[in-house]
Structures are given as structure tokens and as C-alpha cells.
Amino acid sequence: GQQLNQSPQSMFIQEGEDVSMNCTSSSIFNTWLWYKQDPGEGPVLLIALYKAGELTSNGRLTAQFGITRKDSFLNISASIPSDVGIYFCAGRSNFGNEKLTFGTGTRLTIIP
């Protein structure tokens, strides 16, 4: 099935560094979501974006819904060990069409 293009695929950073990842799509989405998945767990919603151009923060996380509706980015500031995991973007295309299209994931590793 269709998946969003997410980059980078993996990141190796030191604790305290800022992180940035993004998703792009050839299709327009009306909602962009960012999830984090820990090993053996299901994804957990971090941030939801509902309007083009919207910039939303959740603690050290900041995400933006691109003006073209075809992209979104997620920033994590001052990374800490518990930020380790896989981050997925997801898009929802139509009102009433509830299924999510997921990105391929960004695996974040923090180097001691």
C-alpha cells in the first residue's frame, strides 16, 4: 500500500542535540499526525495537525503542517534518552475517510 516518504531513515545523535525529521507526499492530506513507537508497543500519538500552515508544540516537540498540505516536519529539542524510538508521520486524506497512511519511519538513536 501507499506510504509517505519520511526522512531521514535513521538518526544517531548525542543527548541534548536537536532533531528534525520530515515527511512528504505526492497527495494532499487534511490531517497530519506524528507517532512514536517503542519496541513491542503500538504507536503513540505525539502531535496532531489539522490546518495547513499550523505550527503546534507539545513540550519539546514542535510540528508543522506544510502550506501545500503535502508535507510536515517534526522537531525535537534538547533530546533525552527516552526520546529513543521510531517516529512515524501519518496523513489522513479526506473528511470521513478515517484510514491513516503512514510514513516509513525514522529510527532515533542517542549515542552515550
Add this chain to the structure above:
Amino acid sequence: GAGVSQSPSNKVTEKGKDVELRCDPISGHTALYWYRQSLGQGLEFLIYFQGNSAPDKSGLPSDRFSAERTGGSVSTLTIQRTQQEDSAVYLCASSRPVSNGGASGFWTDTQYFGPGTRLTVL
């Protein structure tokens, strides 16, 4: 319970056998979704149930896959005559419907995911 639960957590089966995977959504959530996650990949939509409406089956990869939701709560995903390429983690999510304010329709709220069932077909 507080969250979405799935059983079994792990399932190993032989090629050609049928398997049933169960999902218990959060109480009161009218929407239920099944996704599949292959190793190192993102989630792939399979099927979506919303209340009494006909399910959206557009993501089911073949007619060997089916799902039902009894009484608007528990759901079972069935895979018949399993193949090795069916090996994956099968994730269930549920959500509740909310008004979206300005638009003409509504869309469901945050999807809460269960821990998944890891299926291995030998």
C-alpha cells in the same frame, strides 16, 4: 481496561493454517482499525469499522483476509491459508467520533493503538 488490548501477543503457525487475531477496543470507542506492520516498515491500513456502517475493507491484501466486529466492540481478524509473507505485526486501534467544528461531516478522534500481535508463518 484502560487501553486497547490484543491477543495473542505472539502467534507462530505453519503455512496453510488459519489464524484468528483478537482486538478489544477502548470502551465507548465506536471506530476500530486494523493495520499491518512488516519488519522495519510503517503501518499499512487493512480495514476500518465505524459503528453500524459497512466496513472499509479497501486495505485487505487478499480474500484470505477478513475481519468482523461483533456487537460494535470486539473485533477478530482472520487470515486463512496463511503464507510466509503474512508474517508481520498486526496492530489494532480504536477511536471515538467527534465533531470537527466547521466542516460538514465529522471525523474520528485520535487513534489509540494496541501492542499488536506478532504473527510468524513458518
